[in-house]
Amino acid sequence: MTVAGPSDGARPPMISMHDVQKHFGTLHVLKNIRLDVPGGQVVIVIGPSGSGKSTLCRTINRLESIDSGDIAIDGVPLPAEGKGLAQLRADVGMVFQSFNLFAHKTILQNVTLGPIKVRKMSKKDADELADSLLQRVGIAEQRDKLPAQLSGGQQQRVAIARALAMKPKVMLFDEPTSALDPEMVNEVLDVMVSLAREGMTMVVVTHEMGFARKAGDRVLFMADGEIVEDGTPQEFFTNPTSNRAKDFLSKILTH
Amino acid sequence: MDFSFLSDPRYDVLGAFWVTVQLTVWSAIGAFILGVVLAAMRVCPVPLMRGFAGGVVNIVRNIPLTLIIIMMSQVIANQLGLRLATRQPGVNPQAFLDTQNFRLAVLGFIIYTSTFVCEAIRSGINTVPPGQAEAARAVGLTFTQVLGIVVLPQAIRAVVAPLGSVLIALIKNTTVASAIGVSEAALLMNTLLENEADKFTAVFLVIAAGFIVLALPTGLVFGSLAKKASVKR
Ligand SMILES: Nc1ncnc2c1ncn2[C@@H]1O[C@H](COP(=O)(O)OP(=O)(O)O)[C@@H](O)[C@H]1O
Ligand SMILES: [Mg+2]
Numbered sequence: 001m002t003v004a005g006p007s008d009g010a011r012p013p014m015i016s017m018h019d020v021q022k023h024f025g026t027l028h029v030l031k032n033i034r035l036d037v038p039g040g041q042v043v044i045v046i047g048p049s050g051s052g053k054s055t056l057c058r059t060i061n062r063l064e065s066i067d068s069g070d071i072a073i074d075g076v077p078l079p080a081e082g083k084g085l086a087q088l089r090a091d092v093g094m095v096f097q098s099f100n101l102f103a104h105k106t107i108l109q110n111v112t113l114g115p116i117k118v119r120k121m122s123k124k125d126a127d128e129l130a131d132s133l134l135q136r137v138g139i140a141e142q143r144d145k146l147p148a149q150l151s152g153g154q155q156q157r158v159a160i161a162r163a164l165a166m167k168p169k170v171m172l173f174d175e176p177t178s179a180l181d182p183e184m185v186n187e188v189l190d191v192m193v194s195l196a197r198e199g200m201t202m203v204v205v206t207h208e209m210g211f212a213r214k215a216g217d218r219v220l221f222m223a224d225g226e227i228v229e230d231g232t233p234q235e236f237f238t239n240p241t242s243n244r245a246k247d248f249l250s251k252i253l254t255h
Numbered sequence: 256m257d258f259s260f261l262s263d264p265r266y267d268v269l270g271a272f273w274v275t276v277q278l279t280v281w282s283a284i285g286a287f288i289l290g291v292v293l294a295a296m297r298v299c300p301v302p303l304m305r306g307f308a309g310g311v312v313n314i315v316r317n318i319p320l321t322l323i324i325i326m327m328s329q330v331i332a333n334q335l336g337l338r339l340a341t342r343q344p345g346v347n348p349q350a351f352l353d354t355q356n357f358r359l360a361v362l363g364f365i366i367y368t369s370t371f372v373c374e375a376i377r378s379g380i381n382t383v384p385p386g387q388a389e390a391a392r393a394v395g396l397t398f399t400q401v402l403g404i405v406v407l408p409q410a411i412r413a414v415v416a417p418l419g420s421v422l423i424a425l426i427k428n429t430t431v432a433s434a435i436g437v438s439e440a441a442l443l444m445n446t447l448l449e450n451e452a453d454k455f456t457a458v459f460l461v462i463a464a465g466f467i468v469l470a471l472p473t474g475l476v477f478g479s480l481a482k483k484a485s486v487k488r
C-alpha cells in the first residue's frame with residue numbers, strides 16, 4: 001500500500017503519486033513527482049510546452065507506464081496490466097485535446113460503450129444514462145449522429161459525457177479546449193465548471209486562466225518534468241515565486 | 256466460331272463455374288476470418304504471437320500458390336494423412352476424392368489468401384488514429400475489446416477496396432485447384448482444349464467471359480461498398 005495523504009484523516013488521497021520517475025529514452029520527462037490530490041479537489045496543471053503535463057496526466061491512468069515510484073487511485077495502487085488495470089482505468093475518466101470519439105459509432109454508442117462492455121450495464125439502462133448525460137452537456141438532439149457531424153465543442157462535450165458515463169472517481173483533462181475554435185471554448189468550460197462545483201476530483205491541464213481562477217482549488221506549475229510551484233490559483237497568478245513561473249506568466253498574460 | 260461444345264452434355268460449363276463460385280465463397284469466408292486473426296496477432300503485445308503471425312505471413316505469401324495447393328494434396332493429405340471427407344467402404348472412391356480435393360483446395364486457398372487479407376487489414380490499422388485506441392483503453396476496455404470493438408472495425412472499413420482486389424485475385428486463383436483435380440472452370444478448359452483443340456478461340460472466350468462475369472461485379476460492388484463503409488473523421 002502507498003502512504004496516505006497528509007492530515008487527511010483516515011481517507012486516502014484520491015490520487016497519490018510518490019517519487020514517480022519517467023523517461024522517454026534519455027529524456028527525463030517526469031522527475032521525482034510527489035502529488036497527493038484529496039477527493040473533490042480541482043487541480044490545474046500549467047507550464048510550458050514539453051514540460052511533461054500530458055505525460056503526468058497519462059501516467060495517472062497508466063496510458064503511459066512509469067519507470068519507478070507508486071501511483072494509487074483512492075488508495076488502490078495501479079496494477080501493471082491486464083483486467084485489473086482496465087477496471088481501474090474505468091474509474092478514471094480522461095478527456096483528450098483531440099476528443100478521440102469513436103469515429104465509427106454514433107454519439108449515443110460512444111457514451112454507452114463503456115457502461116455496456118466494462119460495467120456490464122444493460123443496453124436499456126446504458127441508453128437512459130447516456131441520454132441523461134447528453135442532456136446535461138446539451139447535445140441530446142445529436143444522439144444518433146456520427147462524431148464527424150458535430151462541431152469540435154460538441155464533440156468535446158460528448159467526450160466528457162462518455163467519461164462521466166463510467167461514474168469515475170477522478171477526471172483527467174489534457175488541454176480539453178486547445179483544439180477548439182474560440183467561440184466553442186466556453187461551452188466546454190461551462191460543463192467543466194459545473195462538474196467541479198459538484199465535487200468531482202479533477203486534474204486539468206489548461207492555459208485557460210479564467211477557468212483556473214473560477215474552478216481551480218490548486219495550481220501546479222510544471223517545468224522540465226518537475227512540479228516547480230504548487231499553490232492556490234490566487235497565490236500562483238498574483239505572486240509566483242519561481243523565475244520560471246514569472247517568465248511563463250509574463251508570456252501568456254501580456255496578450 | 257463454333258460454340259457447339261456448350262450444348263454437348265459431356266461438358267458442364269455452368270457446373271464447372273458453380274464449383275469455381277463455391278471454391279471462392281468458402282475460401283473467402285475462411286480467409287477473411289483467418290486474416291483478421293493473423294492481423295490481430297501481428298499487433299498484439301505478446302512478442303511470441305506477433306513473431307509467429309509475422310513468420311506465417313511472410314513465409315506463406317511468398318510461396319507460389321500452385322506449390323501450396325499441390326502440397327496440400329501431396330504432403331498434408333497423402334503423407335500426413337489428413338482426411339477432410341469420409342470414405343464409404345465399398346463405394347466408388349471418386350466421390351470421396353472429389354470432396355477431399357475440393358476441401359484441401361479450399362484449405363490451401365484460405366491459408367494463402369489470409370496472408371493478403373492480414374496485410375490489407377494491417378495497413379488499415381495504420382489508418383486508425385492512435386487516439387482511438389487510447390480513448391478505448393481510457394474507458395476501461397481490455398486489449399481484445401479495444402481491438403475488436405474500436406480498432407479492427409475502423410481498420411476493415413478503411414480497406415474494403417483492397418479487400419475487393421484480394422477477392423478478385425482469389426476468384427482467378429481458384430483455377431489452381433485444377434492442379435489437384437478439382438473440377439472447376441480451368442479443369443474443364445483443359446479437358447475442352449484436349450478434346451476440341453480446333454475450337455481453341457471459342458473455348459478461351461467462354462472461359463474468360465465466365466471469369467469476367469464473376470470478377471467484374473465483385474469489383475463494382477466492393478467499390479461502392481468502400482465508399483459507404485469509409486469512416487468520416
Ligand atoms: N511517446 C513519446 N515518446 C518520446 N518522447 C515523448 C513522448 N511523449 C512525449 N514525449 C516528450 O516528452 C516531453 C514531455 O511531453 P508532454 O508530457 O507531452 O509535455 P506537455 O504536455 O507539457 O507539452 C516532451 O519533450 C515530448 O517531446
Ligand atoms: Mg501536452
